[in-house]
Amino acid sequence: MTDISLDTLTTSAARPRRDIGIKKRYAAERRFRLYGVLAIAVGLAFLGVMLTSIISKGYTAFWQTTVTLPINFDEKIIDPSNKRATDPNVLITANYPKIAEAALIEKLGIDPNDKAEVRKLKGFLSDSSRVQLRAIVAADPSVIGTTRNVDILAAANLDSAFKGQIDLEVPESRRKVSDQQVEWMNKLKAEGVMAEHFNTGLFSYGASSRPETSGVGVALIGSFYMMVIVLLLALPIGVAASIYLEEFAKKSRFTDLIEVNINNLAAVPSIVFGLLGLAVFINFLGLPRSASFVGGLVLTLMTLPTIIIATRAALAAVPPSIRSAALGLGASKMQMVFQHILPLAAPGILTGTIIGLARALGETAPLLLIGMVAFVADYPTTPFDPATALPVQIYMWANEAERAFVERMSGAIIILLIFLMAMNIVAIVLRRRFERRW
Amino acid sequence: MKKALLTASAAAFAIAASVGYASARDQIQVAGSSTVLPYAKIVAEQFGETFTNFKTPVVESGGSGAGIKEFCKGVGENTIDIANSSRPMKKDEVQSCVDAGVKEIQEVKIGYDGIVFATDVKGPDWALTPEDVYKALAAKIAVDGKLVDNPNTKWNQVNPNLPDWDIAAYIPGEKHGTREVFEEKLLIAGCKKLGGVEAGKAAGLDDKAAEAACKAVRKDGKAVDIDGDYSETLARIDSNKTGVGVFGLAFYENNADKLKVATVGGITPSVETIAKGEYPVSRPLFFYVKKAHLGVVPGLKEYVEFFLDDQMVGPESPLAEYGLVAAPDAERAAQREAFGAGKTM
Numbered sequence: 001m002t003d004i005s006l007d008t009l010t011t012s013a014a015r016p017r018r019d020i021g022i023k024k025r026y027a028a029e030r031r032f033r034l035y036g037v038l039a040i041a042v043g044l045a046f047l048g049v050m051l052t053s054i055i056s057k058g059y060t061a062f063w064q065t066t067v068t069l070p071i072n073f074d075e076k077i078i079d080p081s082n083k084r085a086t087d088p089n090v091l092i093t094a095n096y097p098k099i100a101e102a103a104l105i106e107k108l109g110i111d112p113n114d115k116a117e118v119r120k121l122k123g124f125l126s127d128s129s130r131v132q133l134r135a136i137v138a139a140d141p142s143v144i145g146t147t148r149n150v151d152i153l154a155a156a157n158l159d160s161a162f163k164g165q166i167d168l169e170v171p172e173s174r175r176k177v178s179d180q181q182v183e184w185m186n187k188l189k190a191e192g193v194m195a196e197h198f199n200t201g202l203f204s205y206g207a208s209s210r211p212e213t214s215g216v217g218v219a220l221i222g223s224f225y226m227m228v229i230v231l232l233l234a235l236p237i238g239v240a241a242s243i244y245l246e247e248f249a250k251k252s253r254f255t256d257l258i259e260v261n262i263n264n265l266a267a268v269p270s271i272v273f274g275l276l277g278l279a280v281f282i283n284f285l286g287l288p289r290s291a292s293f294v295g296g297l298v299l300t301l302m303t304l305p306t307i308i309i310a311t312r313a314a315l316a317a318v319p320p321s322i323r324s325a326a327l328g329l330g331a332s333k334m335q336m337v338f339q340h341i342l343p344l345a346a347p348g349i350l351t352g353t354i355i356g357l358a359r360a361l362g363e364t365a366p367l368l369l370i371g372m373v374a375f376v377a378d379y380p381t382t383p384f385d386p387a388t389a390l391p392v393q394i395y396m397w398a399n400e401a402e403r404a405f406v407e408r409m410s411g412a413i414i415i416l417l418i419f420l421m422a423m424n425i426v427a428i429v430l431r432r433r434f435e436r437r438w
Numbered sequence: 439m440k441k442a443l444l445t446a447s448a449a450a451f452a453i454a455a456s457v458g459y460a461s462a463r464d465q466i467q468v469a470g471s472s473t474v475l476p477y478a479k480i481v482a483e484q485f486g487e488t489f490t491n492f493k494t495p496v497v498e499s500g501g502s503g504a505g506i507k508e509f510c511k512g513v514g515e516n517t518i519d520i521a522n523s524s525r526p527m528k529k530d531e532v533q534s535c536v537d538a539g540v541k542e543i544q545e546v547k548i549g550y551d552g553i554v555f556a557t558d559v560k561g562p563d564w565a566l567t568p569e570d571v572y573k574a575l576a577a578k579i580a581v582d583g584k585l586v587d588n589p590n591t592k593w594n595q596v597n598p599n600l601p602d603w604d605i606a607a608y609i610p611g612e613k614h615g616t617r618e619v620f621e622e623k624l625l626i627a628g629c630k631k632l633g634g635v636e637a638g639k640a641a642g643l644d645d646k647a648a649e650a651a652c653k654a655v656r657k658d659g660k661a662v663d664i665d666g667d668y669s670e671t672l673a674r675i676d677s678n679k680t681g682v683g684v685f686g687l688a689f690y691e692n693n694a695d696k697l698k699v700a701t702v703g704g705i706t707p708s709v710e711t712i713a714k715g716e717y718p719v720s721r722p723l724f725f726y727v728k729k730a731h732l733g734v735v736p737g738l739k740e741y742v743e744f745f746l747d748d749q750m751v752g753p754e755s756p757l758a759e760y761g762l763v764a765a766p767d768a769e770r771a772a773q774r775e776a777f778g779a780g781k782t783m
Contacts, residue, residue: 175694373498386496
């Protein structure tokens with residue numbers, strides 16, 4: 001090393017610098033950064049397009065057009081032969097839409113005997129007035145014979161027209177609202193009788209064939225039941241399985257096999273779990289179809305691998321020094337796990353659980369096979385009653401022919417996205433606040 | 439907190455363990471065709487509103503085949519009561535039903551559904567014939583008595599009266615009930631008129647193979663199978679203004695401001711022309727009732743009777759308004775009578 005002659009050194013210094021490609025390498029780095037930025041930009045652009053399209057189509061679903069009418073609960077229409085004291089069925093089968101129509105006729109100043117004009121009113125008010133007015137009368141029969149202001153829902157096509165979603169330039173015969181109806185609509189709008197209100201029905205109604213009375217009520221309850229069942233079953237089973245595998249089980253071929261299987265199960269398409277649920281829970285165990293209980297069990301099976309993997313990772317991240325310290329102070333292995341390891345791993349476990357739940361909340365495929373992709377109008381009182389789920393309701397509305405369902409579908413997507421976002425934010429907050437790093 | 443969680447989980451386990459769960463089902467369960475679904479929903483909803491002592495039936499979607507399969511699982515609490523279908527039940531399906539103990543099935547025809555071709559509303563008028571459809575969409579067509587690969591790329595090559603548009607047709611996918619009607623009433627009908635069957639036989643095919651060759655749809659991207667619903671077909675036409683889509687009559691009528699319907703054989707599809715049997719591309723819609731469940735599942739008999747009532751399936755009913763083509767008066771009366779008499783398949 002020492003006998004390098006001065007001569008060689010000087011000549012090497014005089015030679016032009018060896019090309020180490022620094023410019024090329026810098027350029028490569030700049031290009032790589034550019035690709036990265038482009039990738040993010042493309043991703044954000046797609047997200048932006050998706051959100052804009054959903055929100056621009058869906059925000060109108062949160063408003064619903066109603067017509068406030070002075071309804072005369074006319075005894076002559078509801079109970080013409082005055083039999084309601086003896087036969088309560090009269091109040092159930094009465095022609096309630098007719099009193100709503102009569103009120104509208106009066107409001108518009110149409111001659112009630114002009115049959116042709118009256119016929120044009122068909123499809124102006126929602127048929128749901130039957131149920132709505134019946135409920136008022138059932139709650140308080142003394143209302144018969146009096147007049148009271150009631151907000152009657154406008155029919156879906158009028159609602160769409162009111163919101164400007166129907167192209168009125170198209171010839172009259174090609175659209176679902178007539179010019180006369182539009183004229184009446186504008187008249188009522190000018191009088192302030194017809195107006196948009198916040199659509200509470202979107203959250204409370206069950207499925208319906210009429211867009212104006214369909215909502216995500218049943219779906220919300222079904223999804224809630226399923227999430228509770230998934231949480232109660234998947235969390236304890238998943239955590240117990242991971243604690244055993246991570247802390248107690250000896251490493252052997254068998255545990256390796258289990259690990260490979262769990263990782264595989266996490267990647268199995270969710271419809272496979274639906275098939276399993278149909279075969280085991282419905283056909284073999286005889287549980288009812290379309291019930292959120294069965295849906296919860298299927299989603300539990302689907303979520304378990306996710307929770308087990310997250311829990312094992314969280315347990316493994318607790319440093320061995322904690323274990324050694326606990327054992328060194330005389331704690332039993334059980335005490336070490338439950339008093340030291342588990343509390344330290346809890347944030348990771350909860351994060352994994354919430355992400356698993358969020359995935360389960362958005363699933364439709366496994367529910368298709370157990371009969372939960374269905375038209376369910378009645379509220380489920382127990383988890384054994386037929387119910388649907390939020391994503392299922394979105395799917396069902398996406399297949400409808402009527403225009404008004406499009407906005408409802410987008411509205412339901414917004415509701416689902418809000419739930420998912422809230423769950424993910426909780427997961428992030430939990431991780432930020434409680435996670436410890438060593 | 440930990441204790442509460444433990445107790446709750448224990449409770450959940452207890453519920454899970456009580457799999458012998460069985461309480462009388464008080465709700466009708468229906469499954470099947472997505473074409474019949476909107477009609478079944480309307481009836482189910484009105485049934486629930488009219489009969490306040492019964493719950494609203496649950497109507498599952500999923501397709502005719504899947505519905506019939508569920509229907510044929512057997513008799514009892516956890517099997518469905520009614521299968522909706524956009525085609526008659528096949529012989530082997532009836533057999534599988536009988537094998538599983540569903541021996542008595544009542545068939546109910548609710549009306550007819552039309553299948554229409556439609557283009558973007560701003561396009562020119564279209565007049566199609568089954569021959570045009572065959573010449574435009576079949577994989578091989580008969581030219582001078584010989585089967586050749588379909589050479590047509592534009593509609594006006596098929597028929598000079600049609601516009602100069604590239605052929606782009608969005609037709610129902612193979613799992614759709616609509617597809618069968620499309621093949622039978624258009625492709626095979628057109629094929630027979632143009633001598634495609636003879637050409638097939640001349641090429642050494644037997645009767646069945648010649649018919650199969652008739653209904654084979656071209657696979658070069660000019661005919662696109664839509665496996666989703668009609669709303670997907672509508673979206674395709676929205677993005678390709680020179681595309682032609684196949685829809686159900688009800689769907690078209692609900693979207694008449696976006697679509698223009700084509701005549702077939704000179705007849706404009708409408709409830710009237712289909713009811714009279716003039717419009718060629720239509721099919722009956724059915725549902726199947728498990729006789730063993732009548733009188734066991736509360737409201738089942740009332741539901742079917744309500745469905746068959748003229749105020750539901752008649753010419754001025756909510757179903758007709760949605761796009762169902764009502765069966766002729768005599769046929770409706772016969773359906774009611776057959777159900778009342780308990781006639782089984």
